[in-house]
Amino acid sequence: MGEEKSEFLKGTLDMLILKVVALGPIHGYAIAQRIQQISRDFFQLQQGSLYPALHRLEDRGWLKADWKTTETGRDAKFYGLTPKGRKQLEAEVENWGKLTDAVALILRTAE
Amino acid sequence: MGEEKSEFLKGTLDMLILKVVALGPIHGYAIAQRIQQISRDFFQLQQGSLYPALHRLEDRGWLKADWKTTETGRDAKFYGLTPKGRKQLEAEVENWGKLTDAVALILRTAE
DNA sequence: GGAATATAGGTAGAACTTCTAGGTGTTCCA
DNA sequence: TGGAACACCTAGAAGTTCTACCTATATTCC
Numbered sequence: 001m002g003e004e005k006s007e008f009l010k011g012t013l014d015m016l017i018l019k020v021v022a023l024g025p026i027h028g029y030a031i032a033q034r035i036q037q038i039s040r041d042f043f044q045l046q047q048g049s050l051y052p053a054l055h056r057l058e059d060r061g062w063l064k065a066d067w068k069t070t071e072t073g074r075d076a077k078f079y080g081l082t083p084k085g086r087k088q089l090e091a092e093v094e095n096w097g098k099l100t101d102a103v104a105l106i107l108r109t110a111e
Numbered sequence: 112m113g114e115e116k117s118e119f120l121k122g123t124l125d126m127l128i129l130k131v132v133a134l135g136p137i138h139g140y141a142i143a144q145r146i147q148q149i150s151r152d153f154f155q156l157q158q159g160s161l162y163p164a165l166h167r168l169e170d171r172g173w174l175k176a177d178w179k180t181t182e183t184g185r186d187a188k189f190y191g192l193t194p195k196g197r198k199q200l201e202a203e204v205e206n207w208g209k210l211t212d213a214v215a216l217i218l219r220t221a222e
Numbered sequence: 223g224g225a226a227t228a229t230a231g232g233t234a235g236a237a238c239t240t241c242t243a244g245g246t247g248t249t250c251c252a
Numbered sequence: 253t254g255g256a257a258c259a260c261c262t263a264g265a266a267g268t269t270c271t272a273c274c275t276a277t278a279t280t281c282c
Contacts, residue, residue, distance in 0.1 A: 011121035029231080099123075185248065
């Protein structure tokens with residue numbers, strides 16, 4: 001009943017992943033950590049959301065992955081943005097701005 | 112290919128409906144029109160999204176409906192906010208603020 | 223040495239929302 | 253009288269995200 005509930009990503013997950021990847025090559029596990037850190041723990045990205053999302057973005061040609069070795073000697077898939085992915089990120093950011101503007105218009109309405 | 116695509120509500124639909132209903136008793140068809148008008152056509156709420164959402168909100172005890180007659184002499188279900196619905200709206204607005212703040216933190220990050 | 227924890231990858235299936243595409247009937251106006 | 257706008261609705265598909273699992277390796281602590 002009174003339990004804490006995990007936060008919904010509300011359709012922003014793809015954009016957030018693209019943005020974090022745009023900062024430089026990074027592997028999946030670190031993407032989740034970064035999103036959580038930067039958002040000050042608001043987003044707690046579960047692996048069951050993360051990996052399907054990464055595969056989806058790769059399938060669409062927005063991300064490209066290479067197996068490399070991390071600093072700590074582990075095998076990990078490093079993701080990078082494709083040119084298509086960069087355009088997609090721009091489009092999503094623009095649309096996010098329009099969406100939040102539209103929501104703000106409605107939330108500000110008073111009778 | 113180059114066609115216009117309908118806009119996603121990205122999980123905001125419930126909040127938007129609750130907000131519009133909070134402005135005063137209103138029937139479903141008019142809710143969709145208002146959301147579209149106030150958002151300057153950004154949101155184009157389809158009936159197949161609208162009515163299931165209204166029933167969902169009513170089932171959860173956030174909305175209450177009464178059949179009445181419109182000014183133009185038609186039967187319509189007028190929706191109003193329950194006390195529970197008002198609390199839910201406040202909670203959703205608060206969470207929306209936190210969500211957009213968290214997204215903004217990530218989008219503003221530069222390497 | 224052995225156990226626990228953190229790191230790193232993943233899948234399966236359910237739950238939920240939203241969309242597409244239909245359907246019914248009424249009132250108004252040309 | 254016939255079409256557009258109004259007003260209600262459902263079914264089924266598509267898509268995302270969640271819960272709950274799984275594997276394996278490196279590090280740290282007892």
